[in-house]
Amino acid sequence: MKVTVKLFAGARELAGHSEVKLDLPPSVTIADVRKKLLTEFPQLASLLPHAVFAVDAHYAAEDSILDENSEVACIPPVSGG
Amino acid sequence: MIKLTRESLDPTAPLQQAQSRQSGAVLLFLGVTRQHTRGRETNELHYDAYDDMARNELQRLETEARDRWDLNECILVHRLGLVPLGEASVLIITASAHRKAAFDAGEWLIDTLKQRVPIWKQEHWADGTTDWVHPIEQATKSE
Numbered sequence: 001m002k003v004t005v006k007l008f009a010g011a012r013e014l015a016g017h018s019e020v021k022l023d024l025p026p027s028v029t030i031a032d033v034r035k036k037l038l039t040e041f042p043q044l045a046s047l048l049p050h051a052v053f054a055v056d057a058h059y060a061a062e063d064s065i066l067d068e069n070s071e072v073a074c075i076p077p078v079s080g081g
Numbered sequence: 082m083i084k085l086t087r088e089s090l091d092p093t094a095p096l097q098q099a100q101s102r103q104s105g106a107v108l109l110f111l112g113v114t115r116q117h118t119r120g121r122e123t124n125e126l127h128y129d130a131y132d133d134m135a136r137n138e139l140q141r142l143e144t145e146a147r148d149r150w151d152l153n154e155c156i157l158v159h160r161l162g163l164v165p166l167g168e169a170s171v172l173i174i175t176a177s178a179h180r181k182a183a184f185d186a187g188e189w190l191i192d193t194l195k196q197r198v199p200i201w202k203q204e205h206w207a208d209g210t211t212d213w214v215h216p217i218e219q220a221t222k223s224e
Binding site: 006008010013054058075076078079080081 | 112128129130131133134135137159170171191194195196197198199200201202203213214215216217
């Protein structure tokens with residue numbers, strides 16, 4: 001299935017895209033998305049270990065299972081305020 | 082009340098909204114963009130957000146603060162886009178019958194906002210370069 005991942009701030013700048021589509025088998029988890037992102041965008045290697053992920057605009061655990069309609073987002077360390 | 086905005090933050094109206102005969106204490110916190118960061122000079126700051134999620138997380142902060150402290154008002158506003166130096170990027174107002182709840186909630190709100198809400202700041206340095214700010218050790222960050 002295709003999973004779309006939103007990228008923000010430094011992650012967007014490093015990847016050169018504000019969202020990317022990943023080809024993944026069904027029932028993948030956030031951990032799988034993290035691995036696939038690193039394979040396709042090795043330039044994210046410095047930031048990705050520190051990033052967390054969100055599904056449908058809520059923080060998600062590494063073992064969260066995704067479906068095709070999930071809105072996945074990579075959240076690098078935040079710096080608001 | 083929570084809000085994301087691209088306008089400048091004026092505390093006048095939200096302070097009026099927070100002031101009431103039930104609240105002996107009304108606390109205002111403004112986070113203001115600073116010219117120097119670790120000795121480096123900044124020209125301006127830009128803020129970007131994952132808007133939908135940032136609203137969710139700000140709403141969670143308000144709900145949790147109202148659960149933990151007896152607040153009559155709790156207002157969180159974050160500005161996005163370009164924020165010139167010396168202007169407010171975040172506004173927090175808490176109001177309570179007695180001052181301790183307003184102070185404690187206000188401090189917890191800004192500390193937790195900085196750890197949790199998906200908003201990012203980009204420094205536009207005086208030397209013309211830019212950097213997205215990604216604090217790696219957030220637990221020890223105290224700015």
